[in-house]
Amino acid sequence: MQRIRLRYTKRGRLRFTSHRDFQRAFERALRRAEVPMAYSAGFTPHPKVSYANAAPTGTGSEAEYLEIQLAERRDPEQVRTLLNTSLPDGLDITDAVEAATSGLADRLQASVWELRLDGVEHTVAADAVAAFLAAEIVEVQRRTKNGLRTFDARAAVAGLEALPGQADRPGVEGCAILRLVVRHVTPAVRPDDVLSGLRATADLAPPVPAAVTRLAQGLLDEESGTVTDPLAPDREAVKAAQPTAAATTATPGVSPARGGAPEGPS
Incomplete structure (x- = not known):
């Protein structure tokens, strides 16, 4: 198989x-x-x-x-x-x-998300991000099949920054892009939970629903805050298992057992 x-x-x-x-x-x-x-x-x-x-x-x-x-x-x-x-x-x-x-x-330890906030100015989003990151605990609520659940959305966030964007919806001015790195924990903290946390800490409420896209997921480098490719170890292992040309191609008249000495009558 x-x-x-x-x-x-x-x-x-x-x-x-x-x-x-x-x-x-x-x-x-x-x-x-x-x-x-x-x-x-x-x-x-x-x-x-x-x-x-x-x-x-x-x-x-x-x-x-x-x-x-x-x-x-x-x-x-x-x-x-x-x-x-x-x-x-x-x-x-x-x-x-x-x-x-x-x-x-x-190896799927964390995700990188992009949250597009049309109708939100970059400076407003940046202030909200600063307030969120400054908080030790940001409690949010999510309705589950077992009822309303309260949990901390701040601890799982390994990185959050606001970038300027360009609005692409008619009649909507201003756009901010949030780049979010969140650890995979239990209970899972999703991008909409972070948006709820931004609303709770800084009253940030986009006029239109955010467009959310996962850009990457994999191993989290805590020092740099980056997420690495989870398939890289498989590529490296497959490459290491492939025989090299030197090992598979025998040179005529050369005996590997004799350290490369030419074969022939003694």
């Missing part, structure tokens, strides 16, 4: 699809592309697909991850190409690598 890890996007109108909608679309694409999937045992076999930390419905993403298990070996790049021809526009496989290490989910 072979495991392949994929990075995919949710763009445009498809940001409003649920994770279950994506699962159905992806499994149809696997069948159309004739990917030789491995299946689970039992009365209702299903393709072996592992999804990792899906983005909330309504948010776009440039960095979603999943892993598939194949019954026959295939070139990961060929699998990526075949799937892209079968998926709808907006769901795009941007990277594919053979799984050569364990623990992909463990």
Whole structure:
């Protein structure tokens, strides 16, 4: 068997699809592309697909991850190409690598989000960010299936800054871009929770809903506040396992066992 890890996007109108909608679309694409999937045992076999930390419905993403298990070996790049021809526009496989290490989910420690606030001036957003970061605790509430839950949105935020943007909605003036780095903790702190925290600490209330996009997720470098590519260890492991040209190509008349001494009669 072979495991392949994929990075995919949710763009445009498809940001409003649920994770279950994506699962159905992806499994149809696997069948159309004739990917030789491995299946689970039992009365209702299903393709072996592992999804990792899906983005909330309504948010776009440039960095979603999943892993598939194949019954026959295939070139990961060929699998990526075949799937892209079968998926709808907006769901795009941007990277594919053979799984050569364990623990992909463990490497998804943090996410980088972009929050576009149309109708908010950059200076107003910058002041709100400063107030949020200065607070030790920012309590927010979210309604769950078990009722209203209160938790701290500040502790999970590893970085937050306001950047100037350009409004692209008719009749809306001003635009601020928030760049958010948030740790994956329990309970999960989502971009809308941070917006609720900005409203609580600085009365920041955008006149139109924020456009939210995940830009990256992976290992968090605490010193720099950057998030690294979670597929990099797999690429390095695959590259290290590939035999070098020197090891696979024998030089005529040379015996490796004799340290490179020419072969011939003594």
